[in-house]
Amino acid sequence: MKRKAVAFAVLLMLLALIVVAQPGAVANLSGSTAIHSGTSAWAYSVGMSRGEGLIYSIAATVACGSISGPGGIACGIVAAG
């Protein structure tokens, strides 16, 4: 019973990990004209200026839409940085 409880908890955590990263990564470009992607801390860390980082974030979010599966997930996270 204890093993099953732990297994269930781990599964829930996996689901939560997948869902929790959602808000930053979503760019609803097709439905509205609002870009939700924020400034990309990841881009700044590799030496981009603030403006470049923001543009990178927006461009990356658009580019991520063309990747299916796990790559698209990671791409969205990187874009949201």
Add this chain to the structure above:
Amino acid sequence: MFLSAKDMLTLLFEPTTFFRTRMARKVSWPLMIGIPAACVVLNFIGTAIFAVKEFRGMAGIFTVSQMPSIGPRGAVGLAAMSSLFYPVVIAGIFVATICLDVLVGAGRSFSLPKLLELYCLAWVSQVPYFLLRVILAVTFVPPQLLPLRLPFQQWVMDALVSYNDALAHNVAILLAKNLGYASYAWLIVVTMCAYYAIARSTVVRSGFIGSVLYILFFVIGQHTFSQ
């Protein structure tokens, strides 16, 4: 250490037989690392080519708007980060399978390193898709945007929305995405053949676990994280 052509054909047409044969052998760490690594490299090449071309297509929008443009380095970085996520997915599928096995499995014990090896081997099924994706990326022509006569801020937004819509309807991208969905479904089928072989599970139970894994990683994940 390596997979022969016969092994590959067996994996393609009789995955359960292939995995049962592998179970009798010692765990091959080079194969366990090599196959996901090959997938990462192939995916990186395809994604980098797509991303460089897409970024080039967007460069016009940023240049006209007097915004800083992004060079190919940004696209390559994006492709690298995106590709490195694949080993994380393999680990996630592995952990989720163990949990589901505890919850609904037959309760038979099996070697976890062996299961991980079989799961890594199952990614061989993705190699044709990744190769095809590289070909599609090479043939991909980014959409050309016509300048719009709108106020500055609206222009940028409208141009990006138009570009995004054009990408969504591009044949190469549509093919790559839809083949991706089919390929990941196939990956889960092959992965479940590995689980079926090692856990001596039933077809129904393996099918149930496979469905949960597909929904978790490729349906919820995809619809949560992309557009």
